[in-house]
Amino acid sequence: MDNRGSVLIYTVAIIAVLSIMAGVYVLQRQIDNVKHTTLSERVLFYLPPGGYVKSAMLGFDAVAADLLWAYTVVSFGEDFVKNRNYKWLYRPLDVITTLDPLFEEAYRYGGILLSIQTQQVDKSILLLEKGIKNLPDDWRLYFILGFNYAYYKNDDVKAVRYFEKAASLPGHPSYLPRLIGNLYAKIAKADKANPEEKIDLAIKFLEEAYKQFKDEKMRAEIISKIKDLLVERDTRFLEKAARAYKDIYGRYPDELEDLIRAGLIKAIPIEPHGGRYTINPQAGKVEVKHASN
Amino acid sequence: MKVRALVLNTFKEAIRDKVFYTLLLFAVLVIIVSVLLGGLSLGVNEKIIKDIGLAAISLFGVLTAVLVGISLVYKEIDRRTIYTIISKPVHRYEFLLSKYLGLCLTLLLNVTAMTMFLFIVIWFQGYSLSLVLLKAILLIFCELMLVTAIALLFSTFTSSTLSAVFTLAIYIIGHLTTDLKEIEQASRGWLSRYITNFCYYVLPNFNNFNIRAEVVHGVDISGVYLLGVITYCIFYTAIVLFISILSFQRREFD
Numbered sequence: 234m235d236n237r238g239s240v241l242i243y244t245v246a247i248i249a250v251l252s253i254m255a256g257v258y259v260l261q262r263q264i265d266n267v268k269h270t271t272l273s274e275r276v277l278f279y280l281p282p283g284g285y286v287k288s289a290m291l292g293f294d295a296v297a298a299d300l301l302w303a304y305t306v307v308s309f310g311e312d313f314v315k316n317r318n319y320k321w322l323y324r325p326l327d328v329i330t331t332l333d334p335l336f337e338e339a340y341r342y343g344g345i346l347l348s349i350q351t352q353q354v355d356k357s358i359l360l361l362e363k364g365i366k367n368l369p370d371d372w373r374l375y376f377i378l379g380f381n382y383a384y385y386k387n388d389d390v391k392a393v394r395y396f397e398k399a400a401s402l403p404g405h406p407s408y409l410p411r412l413i414g415n416l417y418a419k420i421a422k423a424d425k426a427n428p429e430e431k432i433d434l435a436i437k438f439l440e441e442a443y444k445q446f447k448d449e450k451m452r453a454e455i456i457s458k459i460k461d462l463l464v465e466r467d468t469r470f471l472e473k474a475a476r477a478y479k480d481i482y483g484r485y486p487d488e489l490e491d492l493i494r495a496g497l498i499k500a501i502p503i504e505p506h507g508g509r510y511t512i513n514p515q516a517g518k519v520e521v522k523h524a525s526n
Numbered sequence: 527m528k529v530r531a532l533v534l535n536t537f538k539e540a541i542r543d544k545v546f547y548t549l550l551l552f553a554v555l556v557i558i559v560s561v562l563l564g565g566l567s568l569g570v571n572e573k574i575i576k577d578i579g580l581a582a583i584s585l586f587g588v589l590t591a592v593l594v595g596i597s598l599v600y601k602e603i604d605r606r607t608i609y610t611i612i613s614k615p616v617h618r619y620e621f622l623l624s625k626y627l628g629l630c631l632t633l634l635l636n637v638t639a640m641t642m643f644l645f646i647v648i649w650f651q652g653y654s655l656s657l658v659l660l661k662a663i664l665l666i667f668c669e670l671m672l673v674t675a676i677a678l679l680f681s682t683f684t685s686s687t688l689s690a691v692f693t694l695a696i697y698i699i700g701h702l703t704t705d706l707k708e709i710e711q712a713s714r715g716w717l718s719r720y721i722t723n724f725c726y727y728v729l730p731n732f733n734n735f736n737i738r739a740e741v742v743h744g745v746d747i748s749g750v751y752l753l754g755v756i757t758y759c760i761f762y763t764a765i766v767l768f769i770s771i772l773s774f775q776r777r778e779f780d
Binding site for chain 1: 566568569570573574577578581584697698701702704705732733738739740742743745
């Protein structure tokens with residue numbers, strides 16, 4: 234009787250334990266449903282200043298910087314998909330670069346993300362100025378700074394200063410000297426920023442950014458932005474031609490092909506998303522018609 | 527030569543310690559995890575593997591030094607084998623130094639094994655095997671020799687638990703000495719400045735040994751710096767061992 238009794242007890246015990254384990258699994262899933270996972274950005278936003286984290290890490294600051302970087306990248310990806318409220322982004326980047334001041338990628342990617350991806354230009358400038366203090370020989374940091382000042386701040390004087398520094402360092406792109414020359418000409422003429430020139434600058438900048446991000450999602454996002462800028466550039470170009478048409482013929486063209494026939498443009502630009510450009514003859518505004526319309 | 531026999535004996539005993547193998551295993555696991563982590567991080571894989579690898583060698587080295595080291599003298603006392611030893615024609619200081627050297631030998635094996643594993647992982651991932659990493663590992667080993675000496679010192683006069691606690695406390699304090707310097711500069715009044723300055727120089731400065739971040743970034747470390755830190759280590763260790771010998775000499779066994 235004893236032997237069978239103990240086998241029975243063991244069986245019951247094992248079944249009980251397995252059931253409890255299954256219960257733990259189910260409960261955890263319920264908890265996960267209720268508790269939201271936006272914890273990540275808040276944790277990063279409320280990090281203490283870099284100096285304190287560095288002391289707390291007891292010599293393991295490089296690893297802490299790496300782990301924080303991984304965490305920040307993942308959180309950025311999540312925020313990208315969810316609500317795109319990137320206000321939290323600067324703090325972890327600042328802490329990471331205090332923990333590891335030579336962490337080049339943090340300055341570079343961080344600078345680009347803060348600038349053209351999330352429109353936090355002042356923070357981008359802050360981060361990059363920290364970067365050039367610690368890494369004075371990296372042309373890319375000066376380049377992003379120059380872009381920030383030229384495109385967002387309309388400060389050509391500062392922009393040209395940073396672009397020049399970038400051009401003096403190895404690895405800089407070949408169009409940079411020409412870009413500097415153009416900026417100098419603009420400064421000399423005390424010219425306000427020409428919208429077409431700004432769009433061209435932004436497209437060049439995004440092409441550089443594309444080269445630097447190897448991540449698929451990031452690249453897709455950058456291409457999408459470039460396409461938007463191309464649409465803006467083409468729209469301005471066509472509307473300018475339409476105004477010239479109006480000056481000659483007293484009214485806007487009925488269709489864009491009229492502009493070709495009038496000899497004002499050589500061809501209609503190809504719409505980068507796969508649609509086509511059309512003109513509204515009343516207002517002279519160019520619109521994009523997608524294939525589905 | 528009795529010292530050599532004691533050293534080898536300590537070594538053999540240490541590498542049979544379960545703690546030794548457990549810590550080595552954890553270090554290996556951590557390095558493997560670093561490879562997985564690299565995929566998350568927008569192209570800094572190489573940096574992550576090297577950073578985590580060096581940190582693992584340092585951290586698990588320190589844990590081995592402390593946990594295995596504190597048991598060195600204490601185990602003998604606990605097992606009462608100490609009476610056999612002090613009744614033999616072995617000077618107390620010879621006994622202590624042999625224990626120390628035996629543990630250093632163990633740590634050398636530990637560090638070498640972890641280094642080889644790390645290098646294999648780096649090579650497998652296709653990254654550059656810069657020998658500069660060895661400079662950082664050399665200083666890690668120096669740091670371990672100092673920590674071991676400190677652990678040994680405590681084990682000559684307190685229990686193993688307290689020795690571990692005190693040694694780890696000194697380890698933590700030794701990493702916060704830069705803050706001490708900053709406090710000194712921010713202090714007013716000559717007394718507080720004097721005290722903080724005094725503490726700064728008396729306490730072991732473990733930051734000296736930390737060139738891991740620089741090495742991973744490819745910053746050049748001058749031979750002069752290395753020599754200076756190694757000499758600092760030798761001097762400081764000598765002082766700690768001297769105090770350990772004194773403490774051990776005066777100890778009564780009953």
